[in-house]
Amino acid sequence: MKRRINKVAVIGSGIMGSGIACHFANIGVEVLLLDIVPRELNEQEKKKGLTLEDKQVRNRLVNQALQDALKSKPSPIYHKDFASRIKTGNLEDDISKVSEADWIIEVVVERLDIKKKVFDNLEKHRKEGTLITSNTSGIPIQLMNEGRSEDFKKHFCGTHFFNPPRYLRLFEIIPGPDTSEEVLEFLNEYGEKFLGKTSVVAKDTPAFIGNRIGIFSIMSLFHMVKEMDMTVEEVDKLTGPVIGRPKSATFRTVDVVGLDTLVHVANGLYEGVPNDEQHELFKLPEFIQTMMDNKWLGSKxxxxxxxxxxxKDGSSEILTLDLDSMEYREGKKANFATLEQTKSIDKVEDRFEVLINGKDKAGEFYRKNLAALFAYVSNRIPEITDELYKIDDAMRAGFGWEHGPFQIWDAVGVKKGIEMIKAEGYEPAGWVNEMLESGSDSFYTVKDGNSYYYDIPQKKQVKVPGQDAFIILDNIRESKKVFSNSGVVVEDLGDGILNVEFRSKMNTIGGDVLDGLNKAIDMAERDYQGLVVANNGANFSVGANIGMIFMMAVEQEYEELNMAIKYFQDTMMRMRYSSIPTVAAPHAMTLGGGCELSLHADKVVAAAETYIGLVEFGVGxxxxxxxxxxxxxxxSDTYKKDDVELNRLREHFLTIAMAKVSTSAHEAFDLNILQKGKDIVVVNKDRQLAIAKQHALLMAENGYTKPIHRTDIKVLGKQALGTFMVGTDQMVAGKYISEHDRKIANKLAYVMSGGDLSAATMVSEQYLLDLEREAFLSLTGERKTLERLQHMLQKGKPLRN
Structure with missing residues (x-):
């Protein structure tokens, strides 16, 4: 039977329930969100004369929860219109509607007795064969299974989403004793393909995989911070981006998540894993208990x-908790000599060797921390999973680690890791030594573009499953490279398709990247069928190399700057007018020049989490x-007969003038940065490159023809220019923008109006490019623009002057 999910019922509308409902709405699924009926009226309802029988009262809890979720930042939904896919109701009046659902997800409070009552109610209305899962974060699935029908048990398991469901990619699937293999296979594939998740099938053990390892890691740090007499700032400095973890590192992350949430799971583990060799580590340190007693739970x-x-002056400052005095103090900067040695090492995995050999407190910290982590994860197999790669997948997808524990261990060296473990008084699991004896000296290997992991029962390297839908650039870069320079690597993806991978710092676009793009187009036109521009960096591209622009402008090398801008323009036009199809695959931050590249590709295959926009106003x-x-x-292409053309132009003008950036790929359609009917959105970023390749190949095989240069662009001349200039004058008068903002906006208005033409006129793209280049150049001669460029380079944020 081919199972399809058209409608989902989510039971429980709290933070997790509403978040899950929103994410299903994100992917186009119809959602029924249900919660309990209020037991009493609130003050507002009493004033209105409502009763407990009124529909708006009965649905108050669910409606309020959903509205709170939709207003939260960052948003749980890709586009505000998608919220209409969610219908709300209550567990008394609307419970029968679950019979229409293809999947029922229970997300009520973490109490077994309450969950069982909910399941009793659902069984009366659920149709046979419907998937039913619990989003528990720790209650054993087998306990929830008790007393249920055979059909229920066969289609029931745990599906643990991580909060927030839109952004955290881990999707743990925990089978019960009777869950059918068909259900597990379906959920595993659905999570990856439709929800855009990293699906991990876990065993029914306390806290499953992600939280078992994640909470151990945090509790280990809680105990270590006192043992090593470290400050909160020092730990956050050592456990953040330098080792491929989020900027919020450890303590800021706990503040955001909520200390009570973490303590709840830690207490559950203390009770639930009495035989764990690190059992005492889940006991709360004194300073954590004090914070709980004082209700110092973090952001909430x-x-x-x-x-x-x-x-007193109205500004705000961030104070830090002193863990000895338990009082707040001014923040202290954390500095370590060992970290200074890693500044020139771009690849995170290459830093670990330097970090563990540090002679200062940082080096000692990493040796202790990683030794404890390596020993712990090795001893969790086969308890929580039989496959080591699942632990790495869970930590990357659920906790935002760039590398999982076994990948870090590989980076350190397996033998070196064992030395560290023993030096700290721990013991690795026996299978690690068996692996070395079998001839495998690493947990992972790469062969023919595929990742392999050490399979413990088979005592050999086995291919990591599920890779057939992915193209992993790290695995093919060296073997499939056909060209490289300091800014790009061009890889042969097979089937006549090349890929251009940016390798510059933050994937900025400078001369070397443009050279690489032109070289790749030359090669593709000569010997291949199509070209994709994609990379696996944290961001697709943060734009042009503004450092280079700033230096040229300061030195007043305007002729060279003019040539550099023209080279950028010409390269973008080659993306548009080459004889082979070009596909851009943007993800995450795609700003300025990265956005311009996407605008000029034949097709964009965007990751759902793409934040794209033309932000050049911020640097003047x-x-x-x-x-x-x-x-x-x-x-011009949107103008219709009898339409108010100026309104259409104004929308596009404001997209640039207000430096609008979409908060998802779906919002980029509203800005006309992505185009309906042409560009597509992919939910699972891991599949993005493979899908982009498919589209390039499809265009090539369907008889792609080189486009003809446009000479039919309607510009509105003085009519538009005058209107825009009146508007910028009013904005200055109202103190909404500065004088320099007006100057930049008027330059843009001149370009987008086609210049000071007396009437609407048809012009060519080259005509507009020349106007654009001239305006750009003139602005780089302005002192206030140089100030903005310098501020962005030094501070990483725009200056309004």
Whole structure:
């Protein structure tokens, strides 16, 4: 039977329930969100004269919870219109509607007795064969299974989403004693393919995989911080981006998640794993208990390990908790000599060898921390999973680690890791030594573009399953490389498709990247069928190399700068007018030049989490790589007979002038940065490159023809220019923008109006590119633009001057 999910019922509308409902709405599924009926009226309802029988009262809890979720930042939903896919109701009036659902997800409070009552109710209305899962984070699935029908048990298991469901990719699937293999296989594939998750099938053990390892890691740090007499800032400095972890590191993350949430899971583990060799580590240190008693739970209570406080002058400062005095103090900067040695090492995995050999407190910290982690994860197999790669998948997808524990161990060296473990008084699991004896000296290997892991029962390297839908650039970069320079690597993806992978810092676009793009187009036109531009970096591209622009402008090398801008424009036009199809695959931050490249590709295959926009106003210029031209073209293409054309142009003008950035790929369609009917959105970023390749190949095999240069772009001349300039004058008068903002906006208006033409006129793309380049160049001669460029380079954020 081919199972399809058209409608989902989510039972429980708390933070997790509403988040899960929103994510199903994100992917186009119809959602029924249900919660309990209030037992009493609130003050507002009493004033209105409502009764407990009124529908708006009976659905108050679910409606309020959903509205709170939709207002939260970051948003749980890709696009505000998608919220209409969620219908709400209550567990008394609307419970029968679950009979229409293909999947029922229970997300009620973490109490077994309450969950069992909910299941009793659901069984009366659920149709046979319907999937039913619990989003528990720790209650054993087998206990929830008790007393249920055979059909229920066969289609029941745990599906543990991590909060927030839109952003955290881990999707743990925990089978019960009777869960059918068909259900597990379906959920595993559905999680990956439709929900965009990293699906991990876990064993029914306390806290499953992600939280078992994640909470151990945090509790280990809680105990270590006192043992090593470290500050909160020092731990966060050592456990953040330097080792491939989120900027929030350890203590800031706990503040955001909530200390009570973490303590709840830690207490559950203390009770639930009495035979764990690190059992005592799950006991709360004294300073954590004090924080719990004081209700210093983090962001939700206004203070945790950090506290934001207003100063007398109205500004605010972040105070830090001193773990000895348990009082808040001014923040202290954390500095370590060992970390200084890693600054020139771009690849995170290459830093670990330096970090563990540090002679200062940082080196000692890493040796202790990693030794404890390596020993712990090795001893959790086969308790929580039989396959080591699942632990790494869970930590990357659920906790935002760039590398999982076994990958870090490989980076350190397996033998070195064992030395560290023993030096700290721990013991690795026996299978690690058996692995070395079998001839495998690493947990992972790469062969023919595929990742292999050490399979413990078979005592050999086995292919990691599920890779057939992915193209992993790290695995093919060296074997499939056909060209490289300092800015790009060009790989042969097979089937006549090349890929251009940016390798510059933050994937900025400078001369070396443009050289690589042109070289790749030359090669593709000569010997291949199509070209994809994609990478596996944290961001697709943060834009042009503004450091280079700033230096040229300061030195007043305007001729060289003019040539550099023209080279950027010409390269973008080659993306548009080459004889082979070009596909851009943007993800995460795709700003400025990265956006311009996407605008000029034949097709965009965007990851759902793509934050794309033309942000050049922030550094005092207009888009100069064809972005201003392209938004003018796109405005012209929307003009219809008897339409108010100026309104259409204004929308596209404001997209640039307000530096609008979409908060998802779906929002980019509203900005006309992505185009309906042409560009597509992929939920699972791991599949993005493979799908982009498929589309490039499809276009090539369907008889792709080189496009003809456009000469039919309607510009509105003085009519538009005058209107825009009146508007910028009013904005200055109202103190909404500065004088320099007006100057930049008027330059953009001149370009998008086609210049000071007396009437609407048809012009060519090259005409607009020349205007754009001239405007860009003139702005780089302005002192205030140089100040903005310098501020962005030094501070990493825009200056309004």
């Amino acid at each position: 209570t206004g203070q945790g390990f950090y506290k934001k406080e207003k100063k 210029v207009i888009p100069g790589g064809g972005g201003s031209k392209e938004m003018t073209v796109r405005a």
